[in-house]
Amino acid sequence: MPAKDEVxxxxxxxxxxxxxxxxxxxxxxxxxxxxxxxxxxxxxxATFWAGVAVGGVRSTVTPKDNGLWIAAQLCMGPQALAxxxxxxxxxxKRKGEPDPYKAPWPSSDIGVVYAGxxxxxNLLVILDALARVEAGQLVVAARAPPQRxxx
Amino acid sequence: xxxxLHDLFVRPVSISGLGRLGMLLPLALMIxxxxxxxxxxxxxxxxLASLSLSLLIVGGMLAIGLVLLVTFRLLA
Numbered sequence: 703m704p705a706k707d708e709v710x711x712x713x714x715x716x717x718x719x720x721x722x723x724x725x726x727x728x729x730x731x732x733x734x735x736x737x738x739x740x741x742x743x744x745x746x747x748a749t750f751w752a753g754v755a756v757g758g759v760r761s762t763v764t765p766k767d768n769g770l771w772i773a774a775q776l777c778m779g780p781q782a783l784a785x786x787x788x789x790x791x792x793x794x795k796r797k798g799e800p801d802p803y804k805a806p807w808p809s810s811d812i813g814v815v816y817a818g819x820x821x822x823x824n825l826l827v828i829l830d831a832l833a834r835v836e837a838g839q840l841v842v843a844a845r846a847p848p849q850r851x852x853x
Numbered sequence: 854x855x856x857x858l859h860d861l862f863v864r865p866v867s868i869s870g871l872g873r874l875g876m877l878l879p880l881a882l883m884i885x886x887x888x889x890x891x892x893x894x895x896x897x898x899x900x901l902a903s904l905s906l907s908l909l910i911v912g913g914m915l916a917i918g919l920v921l922l923v924t925f926r927l928l929a
Contacts, residue, residue: 741890741899749883751862756876758865792863805865812868812876819880823887830891 709734710838718835722828723779729831733838742827750778750785750820757813759789760803771814777821777828785817881910 710733722729727743730736754762763785765772775782792803805813868876885906889899 737896738890741896742887745883745886745890749880752879754862756866756868759862761865788862803863803865806867808873809865809868812873813865816876816880819884823884826887826891 706734707838707841710835711842713835713838715832715835718831719828722824722831723777725779726824726827729828730834733831733834735834746778746820746824746827747781749823750775750781750817753813753816753818753820754785755813756816757805757810758803759785760792760801761789761805761810762813762817763789767810768814768818771818774818774821774825775814777825778817779824782817782821877911877914878907881907881914885910 713733718729718733720729721732725743726746727739727741730739730742756762761767763772763775763782765786768775772786775785794801804810882903885903886899889903889906890896893899893902
C-alpha cells in the first residue's frame with residue numbers, strides 16, 4: 703500500500719483545489735484524507751446553510767445588498783450559486799411590490815456573516831488541499847535516490 | 854419535505870435579545886473545528902483543541918466587548 707505522501711504527491715494540485723471548490727472537502731477526499739474531508743464538508747456546509755436558514759435565502763446570498771460578502775460566499779462553490787439562483791427566483795414579480803422573504807435586522811446580517819464565513823473557511827480548505835499535495839510532492843522528491851551524473 | 858425545506862431556508866428567523874449573542878457560539882465552534890481539522894495532524898486531538906479554541910474566541914470577543922463598554926461609559 704503506498705504511503706500517504708506518495709498518494710498526495712501523485713495528485714494534481716489544481717485538480718484538488720477545483721474539487722475542493724466544487725464540494726467542500728472533496729479535494730481532501732481525493733488526496734486520501736477521507737476522515738478530514740468528512741469533517742471539513744460537514745462543518746463548512748452546516749455553517750453555510752445555517753446562515754441561509756437564519757437570514758432566508760432571499761436576503762443572505764444576494765449581490766444586491768451585501769457588498770463584498772457575496773465574493774466570500776461564492777467560495778462555497780455550486781452550493782452558493784444554487785442559493786443565489788434560488789433567492790433570485792423568489793424575487794417579487796413586479797417592481798415596487800413588497801418582498802415577503804426579506805429578513806429583518808439582525809437576522810439578515812447574521813445570515814450573511816454565517817454564509818460569508820463558511821465561504822472563507824472553504825477558501826482555507828482549498829488552500830490546505832493545495833498545500834498538502836505540494837508537501838507530499840516535496841517529501842517524495844526528498845526521498846528519491848540521487849541521480850548519477852553522466853561522465 | 855419540499856414544504857419543510859421551503860420554510861427552513863426561505864422564511865427568515867427572527868432573532869433578538871440574547872439570541873444575537875448566542876449566535877456567536879456555533880459560529881466560533883465551526884471556525885475552530887475547520888481550523889483545527891486543518892492544523893492538527895492527528896484527528897483524535899481535534900475535538901478538544903477546537904473546543905478550547907472556540908472558548909478562547911468567545912472569551913476574547915466578550916473581553917473586547919467589555920473593554921469597549923467600559924470605555925464608552927467612561928467617555929459618556
